[in-house]
Each structure stands twice: as C-alpha cells, then as structure tokens.
Amino acid sequence: MSTHKETFHRKLEGAWILFSVLTLLSILVGTVIEIAPMFLVKSNIPTISTVKPLTPLELAGRDIYQREGCVNCHSQMVRPFRDELERYGEYGKPGESVYDHPFLWGSKRTGPDLSRVGGKYPNLWHVRHMENPRSTSPRSLMPNYYWLLEYDLNLSSLSAHLSGLRTLGVPYSDREVSNAVSLAKEQAKVIADDVAANGGPKGLANKEIVAVVAYLQRLGKDLKATPTASVSGSTNNGGS
Amino acid sequence: MQAQETPNESVTVAEGSASGQYTGRTVSFSYDDQIVRYFLWATAIWGVVGMLVGVIIALQMPLYQANLGPYLTFGRLRPLHTNAVIFAFGGNGIFAAIYYSTQRLCKARMFSDMLSKIQFWGWQLIIVSAAITLPLGLTTSKEYAELEWPIDIAITVVWVIFAINFFGTLATRREKHMYVALWFYIATIITVAVLHLGNSMALPVGIFKSYSLYAGVQDALIQWWYGHNAVAFFLTTPFLGLMYYFMPKAAERPVFSYRLSIIHFWTLVFIYIWAGPHHLNYTAVPEWAATLGMTFSVMLWMPSWGGMINGLFTLRGAWHKLRDSVVLKMYVLGITFYGMSTFEGPMLSVKSVNALAHYTDWIIGHVHAGALGWNGFMIFGMIYWLLPRLWKTEIWSQKLATTHFWIGTIGMLLYVFAMYASGVTQGLMWRAFDETGRLMYPDFMETVVQIVPMYWARFIGGTLYLTGAILMLVNMFMTVRSAPKELPDTEVTLAVAS
Ligand code: HEM
Ligand code: HEM
Numbered sequence: 001m002s003t004h005k006e007t008f009h010r011k012l013e014g015a016w017i018l019f020s021v022l023t024l025l026s027i028l029v030g031t032v033i034e035i036a037p038m039f040l041v042k043s044n045i046p047t048i049s050t051v052k053p054l055t056p057l058e059l060a061g062r063d064i065y066q067r068e069g070c071v072n073c074h075s076q077m078v079r080p081f082r083d084e085l086e087r088y089g090e091y092g093k094p095g096e097s098v099y100d101h102p103f104l105w106g107s108k109r110t111g112p113d114l115s116r117v118g119g120k121y122p123n124l125w126h127v128r129h130m131e132n133p134r135s136t137s138p139r140s141l142m143p144n145y146y147w148l149l150e151y152d153l154n155l156s157s158l159s160a161h162l163s164g165l166r167t168l169g170v171p172y173s174d175r176e177v178s179n180a181v182s183l184a185k186e187q188a189k190v191i192a193d194d195v196a197a198n199g200g201p202k203g204l205a206n207k208e209i210v211a212v213v214a215y216l217q218r219l220g221k222d223l224k225a226t227p228t229a230s231v232s233g234s235t236n237n238g239g240s
Numbered sequence: 241m242q243a244q245e246t247p248n249e250s251v252t253v254a255e256g257s258a259s260g261q262y263t264g265r266t267v268s269f270s271y272d273d274q275i276v277r278y279f280l281w282a283t284a285i286w287g288v289v290g291m292l293v294g295v296i297i298a299l300q301m302p303l304y305q306a307n308l309g310p311y312l313t314f315g316r317l318r319p320l321h322t323n324a325v326i327f328a329f330g331g332n333g334i335f336a337a338i339y340y341s342t343q344r345l346c347k348a349r350m351f352s353d354m355l356s357k358i359q360f361w362g363w364q365l366i367i368v369s370a371a372i373t374l375p376l377g378l379t380t381s382k383e384y385a386e387l388e389w390p391i392d393i394a395i396t397v398v399w400v401i402f403a404i405n406f407f408g409t410l411a412t413r414r415e416k417h418m419y420v421a422l423w424f425y426i427a428t429i430i431t432v433a434v435l436h437l438g439n440s441m442a443l444p445v446g447i448f449k450s451y452s453l454y455a456g457v458q459d460a461l462i463q464w465w466y467g468h469n470a471v472a473f474f475l476t477t478p479f480l481g482l483m484y485y486f487m488p489k490a491a492e493r494p495v496f497s498y499r500l501s502i503i504h505f506w507t508l509v510f511i512y513i514w515a516g517p518h519h520l521n522y523t524a525v526p527e528w529a530a531t532l533g534m535t536f537s538v539m540l541w542m543p544s545w546g547g548m549i550n551g552l553f554t555l556r557g558a559w560h561k562l563r564d565s566v567v568l569k570m571y572v573l574g575i576t577f578y579g580m581s582t583f584e585g586p587m588l589s590v591k592s593v594n595a596l597a598h599y600t601d602w603i604i605g606h607v608h609a610g611a612l613g614w615n616g617f618m619i620f621g622m623i624y625w626l627l628p629r630l631w632k633t634e635i636w637s638q639k640l641a642t643t644h645f646w647i648g649t650i651g652m653l654l655y656v657f658a659m660y661a662s663g664v665t666q667g668l669m670w671r672a673f674d675e676t677g678r679l680m681y682p683d684f685m686e687t688v689v690q691i692v693p694m695y696w697a698r699f700i701g702g703t704l705y706l707t708g709a710i711l712m713l714v715n716m717f718m719t720v721r722s723a724p725k726e727l728p729d730t731e732v733t734l735a736v737a738s
Contacts, residue, residue, distance in 0.1 A: 009502050013417040015408040016426070020559060023427050023509060030514035034529060035465060038458050043527045045457050063449075069315025075599055079522040081608070083671040086679050086695065094524040097456030097733075102381055105460055105523060109666075114683040137645065139689055143300070143307035143314055155448050164445035213722035229476035 048095035050225040053170045054218060056158055057184040063214025064208055065104070068145065076115040076219070077105035089116035090223055099170045110143055116167065116220035123191050124200040148209040149201065153188070155181045168200045187214060265736040267414075270729035272345040275356045277630055279336035280623055284570040284713050286332060287619070289371075291325030291706040297321055309673050311375040318387040320374040325611065326366045326384060334478035335363070335402075338425050340626065342406065345422055347415045347502060347734060351408025355401050362398040366391060378448040379484055382463050384470050385439050386717040389450045392440045397435065397532075403429050404410040411645025414734060420501040425482030427509050439466035457525055458546040464519040465560060470513040475610065476578075480508075483551045483575065486622050490567045496553035504546025511540050518589035521598060523675060529590070535633060537589035543583035565702045566641045570621035577613025591733035596671075601691065605656045612652040620644065620712060627719050630729060636718035644708040646713070651704030654697055662694035 012019055030112060038044050054062060063069070080091040086099050092115060096101055121129075130148055133140035159180045166172045176183065185205070191213055192205035202209055300314045301671045307313040333583050343350055350356050369391050373379075377733035379386040408430055418426075430682070438592050439462055495501065517525060517533025526723070552575050555561070555568070562568050584606050588597050597603060624641055628634055635641060669687040672680035681687050 010417065012681075013419075013423075016407070016413075016418060019418065019423070020407070020426050020430060023423075024430050024434075026506065027427075027431050027513045029510070031434070031438075031465065034532060035461060038526075038529070040460050046662060054485045066379060066381045068313070069318060069377070069379065071381050072315050072318045077523045079595070080523070081671065083673070083679060084313075085668070087684075088681070092524045094457045096523065097460075100456045101454070101459065102452035103456050103459040103463070104381060107383060107519065107599070107603070110688075137685055139685055141301060141304055141688060141692075143304055143315075147310050157449070159450070161445050161451075164443050164451055168443055168451060168455070169457075186242065190339070214704070 009234035034129055045094040045098065046222070047098060048093060048226050050186070051096055051098065051147060051222045053165070053172055054215070055098045055183065055187055056155075056162060056180040056220045057187040057211050057214045059161060059165075059215075060153060060158055060184060061106075061211035063210050064148070065215060070106050070114075071106045072108065073106075073110040073113070073142070074114045076113065078113055078115055084113070088113045093223070096223065099165070101165060101168055101170070102152065114216065114219055118217045118219040118221040122198065123194050123213050123217065124198045126216055127200050127204070127209055130209060130212060148212055149204065149207055150206045152182075152206055153208050153211055153224065155184055158184060184211075188226050251443070256385070263354045263654070267736050268731065268735050269349050270731050272339070272350050272353055272356060273352070273358060273692070273727070273729050274629055275353075276336050276340045276626070278360050279332050279339060280626060280716075282332040282360070283329060283336055283619060284623060284709075284716055286324060286328035286367060287616075287639070288713055290321060290708070291702070293317055293321040293324055293700065295702045295706050296693070298699045302692045302699065303538065306476065314329065315378055316375050316379075319379060319383075320371065321369050322384060323374065323386065324367070327370070327471070329613055329619070330475060331363065333622070334428070334474075334616075335359070336626070337407070337482040337485065337622055339479065340411055341421055341426065341481070345415060346409050346413030347732065348413045350408055351412060353406050354627075355405040355408075359402050359405065362394065366398065369394070373448065380440075380450065380452065382439065382452065382459075383467050385436075385463070385466060387447045389440070389442055389444050390448065392436070392442075395436060396433075399429075399433055402432055403433065417603050418724045419484070419724075420495070420498075420505065420717075421481040421484040423505050424477045424484065427505075427596045428473050428478045428486045428582075429479070430641050431469065431477075431509075431513075431572055435466045435469050435473065439463060446650055451666050460520055461517065461525060461529065465513070465516040468516040468519060468710070469513055470517075470608075471507075474486075475615055476512075477508070479615060480547050482622060483547070484572070486567075486625060487551055487554050487571050487575075489557050490565065490571060490625055491558055491561060493554055493556075493558055496556065499551050500546050504543040505548065505672065506546070508540070508543035511536050511543060518594065521594040522587075522627050534589045534591060538586045541583060541586040544585075545579060548575055548579035548582070551578075566638065566645055567621045567625045569642075570617040574617035574621060574650040575616070577609055577652075581610035581614060583608065588671045591683055596667040597663060600666040601659045601694070602667065605659030605663055608652070608659065612655060614650075616652075616705070616709075617648065620648070623712065623716065626655050627716060630727075631720050631723035633723045635717060636715050636722065639714050640711055644711045647711070648705050648708035651701045651706075651708065652703030655705065656701075658694045658697035658701060662691040665691055665694075 004078040012022070012103065078088045078090065085091060092105070097105075108228045127149070129147045131146050133142040159177055162172050162177045162180050166177060188205045188210045191210045192203070194205055196202045250606060296306065296312075300317070337570050339350065339356065373388060373391065379390050380388060406425065410422070441453040444450045454462050480649055484495060484501070512694055514532055514536035517529045518537045521530050521534065523530075552572065555572070562572060586608060587593055588603070619673060624635065666687055669681050669690060674680045
C-alpha cells in the first residue's frame with residue numbers, strides 16, 4: 001500500500017480521461033508536423049507538365065494490376081543510385097505519381113521494378129510473358145497469369161471509376177468520362193491488332209490482357225514525352 | 241507489495257481504495273472469463289490458419305507451380321497472410337490479454353458483456369470477410385490496410401465498441417491507480433483508431449472498389465505513417481502491455497523499475513509516430529521527411545530497449561525458474577527478440593543501410609524476427625499460462641509445450657537467417673559492377689536464381705514454426721477436454737473503504 005506523497009505521474013494514473021487525452025496529444029504532434037506540410041506546401045511535390053492521367057483502358061489495366069497483387073512482387077519506384085539508374089532508368093519523381101490513387105510504389109522486389117518498363121518490350125512479349133513467364137524468362141518465379149487471356153474485360157464500371165477519380169482531382173474531361181468504354185475499346189483494338197500482326201494469339205481485343213499490356217506500356221512513358229506532344233493521356237497508346 | 245510494481249489482484253483486501261478507512265462492508269462481483277476463453281480459441285485457430293497461408297506463400301516463391309488458378313496466387317494470398325497473422329492471430333491474442341488483465345487490474349467486470357460479445361463476433365466476421373475478399377482480388381493495395389471500404393467501416397464500428405467497453409471499464413474501476421499495462425492498452429486503442437481512420441479514407445466507386453483519397457507522395461506518406469505505426473500500436477504497445485501483466489505473474493516478481501516504465505512509455509508513444517518515412521528512404525518523398533523519419537527511428541532504440549530491460553530484469557535473481565517453466569522460456573525468448581528487432585530496426589532506418597536492405601528479403605527477415613520471435617512467442621506463452629487457470633485443470637502435456645518451444649525456436653532461426661543471407665545477397669548483387677563499369681548481373685533473373693535455396697530453407701523453417709503452433713492447438717484441445725464441466729466466472733469479494 002503506497003502511502004508516500006503522490007508524484008504527478010502517480011496522480012495521472014488515477015485520471016484515465018486526462019491520461020488518454022495526453023496520449024492522444026503525444027501522437028498527434030508528430031502526425032501533424034510530418035503530414036501537414038505535404039498537403040499545404042506545394043513545393044514538396046513539384047508537378048511535371050508531361051505527366052497525364054491514364055487512359056480509360058490503362059486505368060482498367062491498373063485495376064487488374066491491383067486485383068492480382070502485382071505490387072507484392074514489383075516496386076514502381078527507382079531510387080537515385082547508379083546501379084538502379086543503369087538497370088531501370090530515371091529515378092522516381094514526386095510529380096510522376098500525382099494521379100496515382102493509391103500509390104503503387106511497393107515495398108518488395110521479388111521481381112524487377114516496373115516503373116520504367118513502358119516501351120521496353122513489344123506488346124506480344126508481354127502477352128507471352130503474362131501467359132507463362134517461363135516462355136520469355138527461363139526460371140522466372142512469377143506465377144502464370146493465363147486467365148488474363150481468357151477473361152473478358154469488364155468495362156461496365158469504367159466510367160464510374162473515371163468519374164470517381166475526377167472527383168478526387170484527376171483531370172479527366174467530360175468526353176473521357178462519358179466515352180470511357182468506346183475509348184478503351186479503340187485502344188484495345190490497336191494493341192490486339194499489333195499482337196496478332198506479329199504472330200501472337202488473335203481475338204484478344206476484349207480480353208483483360210490488353211488492358212494490362214496497355215498499362216504496363218504506359219509506365220514511365222510520361223517522363224520521356226515532349227511537353228507539346230500529348231494534349232490528353234489518350235495519345236499514349238503504348239507499345240509499338 | 242506496491243500496486244505500481246506488480247499487477248496485483250489479491251481478492252480480499254481493499255488495496256485498491258487508496259488510504260480510505262475500512263468500513264467492514266464488502267462488495268462482490270465476478271470477472272468475465274468466458275470471453276477470454278473465446279478469444280484464446282480464436283487466437284490459436286487463426287494462428288494456425290494464418291501461418292499455414294504463410295507456409296503456402298513461402299512455397300510459392302521457389303515453386304511457381306504452387307500458384308493455383310486466379311484465387312490462390314502469391315499476389316492475392318500474401319495480403320491474406322499478413323492480415324490473418326496480424327489482425328486475426330495478433331488481434332485475438334491481444335484482445336484475450338486485454339480482456340483478462342484489464343478486469344483484474346481494474347478490479348471490475350468488463351463494462352458490458354453484450355459489447356464484449358459483439359466485439360468478439362464482429363471481429364471474427366471481419367476476419368472471415370477478409371479471407372473471402374482477398375483471394376477474390378478485392379483490395380486497396382495499401383499494405384496491412386488492403387481490406388475494402390465496407391469492411392473498413394465494420395472495423396471502425398467494432399473498434400469503437402471495443403473502446404467503449406474498455407474505457408467504460410476504466411471508468412468503473414475499483415483500483416485507483418492504473419497499472420502500466422493499462423497505459424499501453426490506452427495508447428493502442430486510441431492510436432489504432434486514428435491511424436485506421438486517417439489511412440483508410442477512400443472514395444467508393446463500386447461495392448468493393450474504392451480509390452484512396454490521397455495520391456502519390458501524399459498517399460505514400462500517409463500509408464507508412466499508418467503502416468509503421470500498425471507495427472508500433474498493434475504489434476508493439478499491446479504486446480508490451482501483455483508483457484507487463486503476464487511476465488511478473490509468471491515470474492512471481494514485481495516489474496523491475498516503475499520509473500523506467502514511465503519514461504519509456506511516454507517516449508515510445510511520442511517518438512514512434514514520427515518514424516514512418518523510414519519506409520520511404522530514397523523514394524520521391526521529400527528529403528526532409530525521410531531524414532526526420534530516420535532520426536526519430538534511431539531515437540526509438542532507447543525507449544524500445546527500456547521495455548526490453550524492464551521485461552527481462554523482472555527475472556532478476558530468478559533466472560533458475562526458466563528451467564522448469566515453458567512460459568518463462570517463451571517470454572524470455574520473445575522479449576529478447578523484441579530487443580533484437582528494435583536494435584535492427586533503427587539500424588535499417590539509417591539511409592546507407594536502408595539503401596542495401598530496402599526491397600530485399602532482409603526486411604522480411606527483420607519482420608519475422610519481430611513477428612515470430614516477439615509476437616508469436618509472447619502469445620504462445622500467454623496461452624500456456626492461461627490454459628490451466630481458465631480451464632481449472634493441468635496442461636495436458638508439459639512435454640509437448642516444451643517441444644513447441646524448441647521446434648518454434650529452431651524454425652524461427654532458420655527462417656530469419658535464411659532471409660538475412662538472401663537479403664544481403666540480393667542487395668549486393670543488384671548493385672555490383674564489373675571492372676568495365678557495367679552491371680555485373682544485368683539480368684534480374686541471375687539475382688533471383690541465386691537465392692532460391694534460401695527460399696527453400698525459409699519454407700522448412702516456416703513449416704517447423706507452424707508445426708509448433710499446431711502442437712499447441714492439440715495441447716489446448718486435450719487440456720480443455722479434461723476441464724471440469726462447470727467453469728464459473730472468477731468471483732471476487734472486496735472490502736469497501738469509505
Ligand atoms: C509459419 C510462419 C510464417 C511463414 C512461413 C511466413 C511466410 C511469409 C512469406 C513467404 C511472406 C512474403 C515475403 C515476401 O514477399 O518476400 C511473409 C510476409 C509477411 N509476414 Fe509472414 N510468415 C509466417 C508468420 C508470420 C507471423 C506470425 C506474422 C505476424 C505476426 C507475419 C507477418 C508478416 C508480414 C507483416 C509480412 C509482410 C512483410 C513485408 O511486407 O515486408 N508472418 N510471410
Ligand atoms: C525501434 C523499432 C523499429 C524500427 C526503427 C524499425 C524500422 C524498420 C525499417 C527501417 C524497416 C524497413 C523499411 C523498408 O526499407 O522497406 C522496417 C520494416 C518492417 N518492420 Fe520494423 N522496425 C522496428 C521494430 C519492429 C518490430 C518490433 C516489428 C514487429 C513485428 C517490426 C515490423 C516491421 C514490418 C512488418 C516491416 C515491413 C514493412 C513493409 O515493408 O511491409 N518492426 N522496420
């Protein structure tokens with residue numbers, strides 16, 4: 001039984017509300033000081049004029065990228081080290097991911113970084129690689145994603161996705177939101193034709209794989225674009 | 241014995257009521273033990289499930305054929321593993337600890353039996369919905385916050401119910417001073433609420449699809465403010481609370497230092513929240529933020545070791561007890577690994593070290609030293625201590641429990657050291673240049689093939705660790721079978737002071 005004079009902390013131990021409030025304040029200090037400047041001070045995230053929102057098809061591809069959990073094996077953030085610049089290309093800039101809801105930088109590189117993979121391979125390579133990674137990269141550990149070549153691409157909610165992102169500040173035009181499906185189909189046809197023309201499987205235009213390929217081919221492209229070339233994201237058809 | 245030094249729960253004296261006069265009147269009540277039994281079962285069962293998924297993804301890494309169809313592939317199962325072990329195994333484990341110890345430290349029954357039940361079943365429902373939606377590919381892609389918005393709302397509701405129940409118990413407690421374990425529980429409940437609300441903000445665009453309110457750099461910063469503090473306030477503070485209650489109980493000794501517990505509690509709570517950006521070293525996050533994160537991470541070493549010292553030194557002069565007690569063995573191992581991973585963590589935060597370790601298996605090694613060593617063994621120790629007390633019978637097999645300890649330890653060491661070897665190999669190979677100034681291993685696959693043997697070693701280590709957990713489940717099952725039919729709640733009678 002403690003009968004000695006009570007210290008301040010001893011008293012605090014008897015006051016659960018005050019104790020809880022002080023705890024809350026302790027965690028709010030660091031939270032506010034670290035996070036507030038990122039929202040209030042513009043210079044923390046310099047924008048890049050050539051960085052545009054994804055096209056509707058690329059966004060559909062990104063949704064599939066999220067669904068399959070590719071982020072668990074692939075980073076999308078090159079660090080400014082000599083070996084990474086050599087291996088992947090330009091290091092990641094803050095302005096590049098201003099439209100990335102959520103960010104997909106990842107925390108683990110079981111496979112290589114993908115943020116600069118756009119244009120690295122032909123479309124057909126990606127189709128073959130996704131169907132069976134061992135066909136292009138012997139001994140790869142990546143799972144087969146054969147169903148991407150089988151599942152029909154579901155575009156029914158694409159407009160809703162674009163308009164949601166627009167609410168969050170991604171500058172999609174009215175035309176892009178309302179014509180999302182036809183824009184996506186147009187771009188899908190270009191990719192599917194290219195794959196078929198190079199001797200790949202035919203009839204992929206309405207399969208999930210074209211969306212994934214469109215997305216992968218877009219990664220890192222914006223940094224290389226010339227400021228005047230692209231008025232809207234949809235000029236970036238990816239692949240060649 | 242002083243109330244501040246040891247969790248005291250003597251049942252007949254009015255120790256709690258400060259210096260009041262003894263009046264001769266008494267008050268009787270009981271503790272809700274049934275809810276603790278529920279949480280213990282959930283802990284043990286989900287633990288086995290979550291680790292089984294861990295073993296499966298550990299197999300999928302060296303053996304791509306183990307990826308089955310769309311639903312059971314690595315990318316979809318990995319979040320299932322992390323959610324299951326952190327929120328189902330860890331979550332139910334800390335709820336068991338909190339429900340058992342809070343009642344005893346407050347000398348009061350939980351505020352509301354109904355809220356306790358809602359929390360229990362609500363949490364299990366959330367876990368089941370995670371187990372369904374994640375393999376379906378419904379995910380936000382934010383680590384440890386993958387669950388989509390309807391489930392996030394359910395989590396919020398259940399957490400608020402938990403908070404009402406907990407703070408309601410504090411408000412009606414009969415023990416004047418809150419023991420240190422309760423401080424850590426308070427920090428847990430408040431901070432997890434703030435983190436969850438802050439990070440999960442998203443705009444729904446479909447019934448199971450949403451986009452994070454934040455983008456790019458801002459999203460990254462908020463995510464790792466959350467992510468790191470999920471480690472801090474889900475895998476650390478409640479476990480420290482657990483340690484402060486159960487370690488002195490098992491050792492039958494008071495906590496080493498009351499003053500140290502005050503200092504390390506407040507510094508830990510204040511400093512941890514700043515450390516998030518150490519997950520974002522050398523990324524597009526502004527330099528000042530990363531440096532701030534690194535600085536506070538290094539400072540974090542001290543309060544972390546304060547906790548370790550307080551835990552380990554509780555055994556001062558009683559180390560011989562280790563020999564016969566599997567519970568103490570597990571606690572000492574757990575607290576030691578807490579010390580190791582909180583030494584390693586600050587080191588990993590230093591930019592030059594992080595440059596090598598980030599993105600590699602070294603981080604996975606660090607994670608599992610903490611997860612298997614600290615979180616796993618603290619929970620196992622608690623279960624073995626509570627089994628005979630809650631079910632009023634002897635543990636079915638002490639020998640099996642000791643086997644669990646050794647098999648788990650060997651499994652963990654195998655896991656962790658395989659990942660260190662693999663991580664450092666990866667890191668060094670990625671950055672190696674030859675004499676002509678070109679990348680030594682330009683083909684990424686060369687660096688992968690090199691570490692496949694380590695993946696197999698990790699698979700074996702993980703399987704051993706899982707085997708230990710299964711042995712515990714068997715032991716628990718058999719122990720409960722021999723329990724008396726009637727298990728009334730623990731009755732308490734206190735003298736009332738004026
Ligand atoms: C039988 C035991 C276990 C096995 C075999 C296992 C296996 C794995 C594997 C293979 C990964 C993926 C690593 C990668 O992507 O390279 C992983 C990740 C992870 N595991 Fe476990 N695990 C086990 C137990 C646990 C426990 C008990 C916890 C937590 C309490 C835990 C927490 C995590 C976390 C947080 C990650 C993500 C790490 C990161 O993103 O850096 N694991 N585990
Ligand atoms: C003083 C304490 C600690 C510090 C400063 C610390 C620091 C770090 C650092 C620097 C990373 C690497 C981030 C990266 O490069 O990707 C990391 C990752 C991690 N640590 Fe710790 N750590 C500490 C304690 C712990 C403990 C006790 C656990 C308990 C289980 C833990 C769990 C994790 C997890 C789960 C990750 C992986 C996050 C991810 O990438 O998904 N840490 N920690």
